[in-house]
Amino acid sequence: MHNLGSSAVKVLVVNAGSSSLKLRVLDGDDAVLADQRLPAEGPSGMRAVLAGFLSGAPEVRAAGHRVVHGGSEFREAVRLGREVEARLDQLSDLAPLHNRPAVAAIRALQGLRPDLEQVACFDTAFHSHLPLEASTYALPRELSARYGLRRFGFHGLSHAWASARMAWLMERPLAELRVVTAHLGAGASLAAVAAGQSVDTTMGFTPLEGLVMATRSGSVDPGLIVWLQRHAGLGVDALEHMLENESGLLGVSGVSGDLRAVMEAADGGRQAAALAYDVYLHRLRAGIAAMVAAMAGVDALVFTGGAGEGSARLRRDTCQSLAFLDISVDDSRNAGAGDRLISPRHSRVGVGVVEAREDVEIARQVRAVLAV
16 A cells, blocks of 8 residues: 555545536545536546646545446445456446446546556445345345346435534434435435434435436336337337436426426426426425434434525425424525524424535545545
8 A cells, every 4th residue: 555644635536427527626624625627528538637637736645536336346435446447347337327437537547647546436335235125126036136136325425424414513423313314406315314324215226216306207107117118119218318318307397407497487387397396395205204214213304415505495395394203494594505504493303404525525435445
């Protein structure tokens, strides 16, 4: 192992997704020293973009990559090398829109800085120890065993950070809390985090399962998919495109996958947009109640992600029908800014808002893997 020195080591965090490339350098106290967000780059352009960013950024001694899908094999962050990269290549078909850009970034950075320690941090890892009753699909055992079929869950880096940050806001040990974490962005998922461990989540084998999202359907009856194949003549590729890119808020509203645009259209009298928002809320509230049931109770609910952080109205509307769980918001606190509690003072269940900081969680995992 290279001697990287103390926890003051600066870490480059690389988040290469399907639509964007986010680069950030954090110091030992997790202060942001350099930050850039660009449109997604193909493998051919990745090296030039990374080189340009590094030329103007502070010197880094380690890098952490967000990798969406670790499959059944990668249950924690891991130091990168040829063998690990080869396995990541084989996993790309589980999340092709996300894993392939991550692998391209890993290889581009390796070409630029071959001596730089690199660590892969997986969105699935936080959920890798789900109880069997939560991770198992009710499919034939032989089929599940042959293909490794299970509920993996995603957004784990965000759920891990949000639950820990919520415990900090409440000034209580995470080990004592049952927290529902709501990551609400273009992709959306919930997690039930008991004593710091994920015990249930809404996404499954792929990021399609669960909540209604911007352009993804969330959970639908599998029989409906079979029916569409038989009666609408839709093939696998067409169905995948529809479920991933033409459904969700966009599909129901006919307006946009952006929640803000849908809410604006609903307020302007567009009935389809109003329905889209109502469907979104219905699934979200039901999902939160399910996460509470998985933990036999709840001490905290925390909102994160672009919509979760940005919309006081969404948070208020979500909590309105959850009073039976002692979940509610204080309007003045809800209208504030920054990481904060938004529940009424002295509430039994804390409700909070936390900025999504996967970068901090990635840097923490990098330092743990490299023991710096």
